[in-house]
Amino acid sequence: MSDHAPSATSLSRWLYTTNHKDIGSMYLWFSLSMFILGGAFAMVIRAELFQPGMQLIDPNFYNQMTTLHGLVMIFGAIMPAFVGLANWLIPIMIGAPDMALPRMNNWSFWILPPAFLMLASTLFMEGGAPAFGWTAYAPLSTTYAPPSVTFFIFAVHILGVSSIMGSINIIATIMNMRAPGMTYMKMPMFVWTWLITAFLLVAVMPVLAGAVTMMLMDIHFNTSFFSAAGGGDPVLYQHIFWFFGHPEVYIIILPAFGVISEIIPTFSRKTLFGYSSMVYATASIAFMSFIVWAHHMYTVGMPVAGELFFMYATMLIAVPTGVKVFNWVSTMWRGALTFETPMLFAIGFLILFTIGGFSGLMLSIAPADFQYHDTYFVVAHFHYVMVAGAVFSITAAVYYWLPKMCGRMYNETMGKVNFWISFVGFNITFFPQHFVGLAGMPRRVPDYALQFADFNMMSSIGAFIYGMSQLLFMYNVIATVIAGKPVEENKTWEGASGLEWTIPTPAPYHTFEVPPDLTKEKIHATA
Amino acid sequence: MKILKNFSLILLTMFSTNLWAQNQVNMSGGFTDVGAEIYDLHMLILWICVAIGAIVFGIMFYSMMFHTKSRGHKPADFHESTSVEIIWTVIPFLILIGMAVPATSTLLEIYDNDNAEIDILVTGYQWKWKYEYLEGDSQNIEFYSNLSTPQSEIYNTTEKNENYLLEVDEPVVIPVNTKVRFLITANDVIHSWWVPEIGVKKDAIPGFINETWSKVNEEGIYRGQCTELCGAYHGFMPIEVHVVSQEEYALWKQAKQSQGD
Amino acid sequence: MQLLKNNTIDLTVKLVMASVAMFVFVFVVMVPLYDVLCDALGINGKTSGRSYVAEKIEVDTTREITVQFVTINNSNMPWIFEPSEVITNVNPGAMNDVTFYAKNTTNKYMSAQAIPSVSPARASTYFHKTECFCFDKQDLGANSEILMPLRYIVDQNLPKDIKTITLSYTIFDITE
Numbered sequence: 001m002s003d004h005a006p007s008a009t010s011l012s013r014w015l016y017t018t019n020h021k022d023i024g025s026m027y028l029w030f031s032l033s034m035f036i037l038g039g040a041f042a043m044v045i046r047a048e049l050f051q052p053g054m055q056l057i058d059p060n061f062y063n064q065m066t067t068l069h070g071l072v073m074i075f076g077a078i079m080p081a082f083v084g085l086a087n088w089l090i091p092i093m094i095g096a097p098d099m100a101l102p103r104m105n106n107w108s109f110w111i112l113p114p115a116f117l118m119l120a121s122t123l124f125m126e127g128g129a130p131a132f133g134w135t136a137y138a139p140l141s142t143t144y145a146p147p148s149v150t151f152f153i154f155a156v157h158i159l160g161v162s163s164i165m166g167s168i169n170i171i172a173t174i175m176n177m178r179a180p181g182m183t184y185m186k187m188p189m190f191v192w193t194w195l196i197t198a199f200l201l202v203a204v205m206p207v208l209a210g211a212v213t214m215m216l217m218d219i220h221f222n223t224s225f226f227s228a229a230g231g232g233d234p235v236l237y238q239h240i241f242w243f244f245g246h247p248e249v250y251i252i253i254l255p256a257f258g259v260i261s262e263i264i265p266t267f268s269r270k271t272l273f274g275y276s277s278m279v280y281a282t283a284s285i286a287f288m289s290f291i292v293w294a295h296h297m298y299t300v301g302m303p304v305a306g307e308l309f310f311m312y313a314t315m316l317i318a319v320p321t322g323v324k325v326f327n328w329v330s331t332m333w334r335g336a337l338t339f340e341t342p343m344l345f346a347i348g349f350l351i352l353f354t355i356g357g358f359s360g361l362m363l364s365i366a367p368a369d370f371q372y373h374d375t376y377f378v379v380a381h382f383h384y385v386m387v388a389g390a391v392f393s394i395t396a397a398v399y400y401w402l403p404k405m406c407g408r409m410y411n412e413t414m415g416k417v418n419f420w421i422s423f424v425g426f427n428i429t430f431f432p433q434h435f436v437g438l439a440g441m442p443r444r445v446p447d448y449a450l451q452f453a454d455f456n457m458m459s460s461i462g463a464f465i466y467g468m469s470q471l472l473f474m475y476n477v478i479a480t481v482i483a484g485k486p487v488e489e490n491k492t493w494e495g496a497s498g499l500e501w502t503i504p505t506p507a508p509y510h511t512f513e514v515p516p517d518l519t520k521e522k523i524h525a526t527a
Numbered sequence: 528m529k530i531l532k533n534f535s536l537i538l539l540t541m542f543s544t545n546l547w548a549q550n551q552v553n554m555s556g557g558f559t560d561v562g563a564e565i566y567d568l569h570m571l572i573l574w575i576c577v578a579i580g581a582i583v584f585g586i587m588f589y590s591m592m593f594h595t596k597s598r599g600h601k602p603a604d605f606h607e608s609t610s611v612e613i614i615w616t617v618i619p620f621l622i623l624i625g626m627a628v629p630a631t632s633t634l635l636e637i638y639d640n641d642n643a644e645i646d647i648l649v650t651g652y653q654w655k656w657k658y659e660y661l662e663g664d665s666q667n668i669e670f671y672s673n674l675s676t677p678q679s680e681i682y683n684t685t686e687k688n689e690n691y692l693l694e695v696d697e698p699v700v701i702p703v704n705t706k707v708r709f710l711i712t713a714n715d716v717i718h719s720w721w722v723p724e725i726g727v728k729k730d731a732i733p734g735f736i737n738e739t740w741s742k743v744n745e746e747g748i749y750r751g752q753c754t755e756l757c758g759a760y761h762g763f764m765p766i767e768v769h770v771v772s773q774e775e776y777a778l779w780k781q782a783k784q785s786q787g788d
Numbered sequence: 789m790q791l792l793k794n795n796t797i798d799l800t801v802k803l804v805m806a807s808v809a810m811f812v813f814v815f816v817v818m819v820p821l822y823d824v825l826c827d828a829l830g831i832n833g834k835t836s837g838r839s840y841v842a843e844k845i846e847v848d849t850t851r852e853i854t855v856q857f858v859t860i861n862n863s864n865m866p867w868i869f870e871p872s873e874v875i876t877n878v879n880p881g882a883m884n885d886v887t888f889y890a891k892n893t894t895n896k897y898m899s900a901q902a903i904p905s906v907s908p909a910r911a912s913t914y915f916h917k918t919e920c921f922c923f924d925k926q927d928l929g930a931n932s933e934i935l936m937p938l939r940y941i942v943d944q945n946l947p948k949d950i951k952t953i954t955l956s957y958t959i960f961d962i963t964e
Binding site for chain 2: 054055060063131132133137143228234269270271274275277299300301307315316319323325329332333334335336337339347350354355361368373375442445446447448450454
């Protein structure tokens with residue numbers, strides 16, 4: 001086997017590749033393109049909301065935009081980005097030559113683009129794209145849905161299959177392919193968080209598939225899972241959806257925790273504080289994610305005992321999440337900090353995710369949630385955890401590992417500018433949304449009362465700034481890949497540890513064909 | 528140019544305290560006892576979060592300021608401490624218990640629906656509300672409540688009025704200081720009936736009936752909106768509640784009933 | 789190409805089976821479990837779809853419960869559908885009757901299904917129907933009308949703090 005990659009311009013290389021680095025790269029590029037598409041939808045939304053009154057689009061198209069923005073960002077941008085990072089990094093981090101199931105790896109990527117093509121094509125269908133929100137509550141998504149809903153359902157099925165295949169691959173790789181001496185409690189945090197995430201995915205993606213299958217049957221085969229007329233119940237859909245949906249938000253954020261747990265120690269030049277408590281905290285967050293789903297539905301009229309149970313359980317999640325934040329801060333404490341771009345994004349993550357966690361704690365309080373529910377306060381909350389959480393961590397990860405991946409250094413100044421514009425733009429966009437939400441602005445509305453006008457304008461301007469900073473990010477990444485300054489040394493970052501920094505730069509096409517012997521190595525928390 | 532103008536407006540907004548005052552930034556305490564309790568709960572948790580945030584971020588910023596390589600700080604090599612981990616598991620847990628106590632009592636109060644004097648059936652439609660007063664003897668008062676903002680205001684051909692998108696042709700009228708029970712359901716898709724200032728939000732689910740209640744302490748006009756995505760015109764089905772004195776309510780009811788005959 | 793390790797194949801098979809099991813779980817566990825929980829806890833005010841047979845009837849004359857009847861037409865259901873009385877007072881344990889009037893206002897044969905829902909939801913397990921038109925679908929020819937009986941008992945064990953019960957019927961067009 002040669003150490004050299006086949007020609008990058010040959011189509012068949014990419015189509016048939018089973019190389020984890022190739023597939024990881026494809027996932028990342030795909031994610032970036034979806035991020036731009038979903039971002040474009042967001043820009044349409046914010047342009048319409050720039051001023052009160054209907055200006056640019058009609059209300060139905062507005063709903064299509066919010067629906068597709070959510071679906072594309074969650075399933076097209078964030079999840080594939082983390083799967084891409086997992087593909088690239090997990091085999092290297094555990095000293096494996098490739099993923100455990102390389103052929104399946106190829107399939108799990110290549111079914112994604114057709115699924116999103118199908119989803120995007122609904123925009124041009126009669127009746128338009130799905131307009132019922134990414135949560136697709138019945139009966140708006142069944143009896144009252146546009147005909148394109150069937151394509152939405154199939155797209156979700158394909159995404160589900162892709163995610164499940166990807167997760168099985170990750171689990172099999174981590175459990176069976178670790179180099180000798182790479183015990184579980186020596187694994188990097190990124191590998192740990194992904195292992196737990198993959199189990200979550202295997203458990204809940206089929207649940208989403210079940211929910212949309214029931215929708216399909218209600219629409220086309222006369223069943224009535226979600227219609228009261230035939231003995232069903234629309235609220236049942238919400239229970240099933242959120243049984244998937246809440247673990248799903250941890251699927252999105254746990255790998256982000258993993259990334260941050262790699263980056264903060266590097267730039268603090270210290271070992272991660274409380275490695276084992278981080279592992280336990282991650283596992284308990286994952287476990288608890290299964291028993292809190294109904295906190296998304298406090299207003300559906302649950303029995304009071306149910307409300308109390310879900311409220312207490314949800315509040316409890318603050319404990320392990322808090323432990324993680326305290327551990328990160330302790331890792332920084334008395335370190336020797338430097339602030340390169342990945343660290344800036346990691347710190348941005350830490351601050352903004354914590355704010356999102358606070359608003360999450362506020363939302364967990366059932367009686368207060370009666371006022372917050374389905375307002376812009378919720379929109380602000382989940383963008384603090386999804387954008388400043390997941391997207392910031394992905395950005396940090398790209399800056400952090402890009403030199404290793406392509407052997408070229410990104411432009412540090414441009415990276416820092418990218419961070420500051422992102423950070424400022426993000427906060428101008430989403431911080432005022434807390435205010436309008438508390439003041440009474442419902443979410444998913446294309447138009448609003450005059451008292452919300454100033455903050456919405458501010459939000460829109462922030463969104464355009466944030467959107468622009470992502471173009472800068474894209475430019476920086478592409479310019480680096482094409483013409484960045486070559487880096488030679490194995491270790492890009494002075495304080496970095498982990499197997500990925502022991503291999504040559506750029507990472508050769510095949511790594512660890514002979515597994516490294518780590519039995520005598522002292523790595524990570526056990527040091 | 529327009530963008531520039533708007534941008535300067537934003538800067539003005541941010542730095543002018545006068546404008547801050549006009550833009551509501553917090554939840555309304557409302558005009559009900561329950562609303563006030565919810566507000567207190569909200570503020571309590573907010574301040575606890577602010578306090579925790581100040582401590583955590585304070586430590587972090589200190590570290591970012593002084594424990595830097597550029598200041599020549601040498602990294603320490605501690606990386607675990609079981610006792611510290613136990614402390615920061617137990618303390619948040621205790622804080623959470625402190626939050627759960629008032630939250631539970633407020634929740635139980637909200638769920639205490641009994642002894643209402645007036646029952647109103649609220650039905651959500653795409654895209655309007657229907658109100659039906661349940662009365663023992665005579666015919667029920669029932670009417671639809673539609674958005675009354677003219678299309679010309681929505682499509683920017685005329686000046687928007689002060690209650691833009693929050694006004695209806697026929698408001699629901701209830702008496703002050705009276706416990707009113709709202710029975711909430713829907714005709715087609717799921718809607719949600721929300722009037723922030725009277726502390727009420729409940730989903731309207733087709734086929735099933737939900738209930739909630741409010742006892743408003745002050746006369747006035749309270750406005751709300753549908754808060755569950757219910758199709759294209761979800762943003763255009765507001766709620767307007769007029770809280771009036773007992774006498775006015777009786778007169779209104781009489782007029783309504785004679786209208787119905 | 790190296791061959792897959794056996795334990796990788798084993799693990800893959802197990803994980804695939806787990807995900808298939810989760811898919812099946814939604815249909816065979818979550819849906820029935822939700823129905824059971826609805827029945828037990830009265831979620832959404834659902835009442836039993838079968839007629840109730842009282843074990844022991846003891847009329848509690850010490851208190852009166854206000855019962856309200858509400859009818860709702862689901863989207864575009866053109867029938868006239870209303871109760872003979874909107875509000876009545878009953879003793880727990882006593883057998884009560886009320887009739888509902890329905891008229892098909894269209895020129896074609898139609899089928900309808902009425903779905904009951906009780907509020908407050910926790911009262912629904914104490915609201916027993918011994919006879920109800922909602923147990924079956926209702927068929928009505930063009931322009932014909934019908935009086936439909938409901939016979940019910942409010943359980944004598946109804947929690948003391950519940951003083952008003954609302955029973956709503958939403959009528960759905962289920963014409964094939």
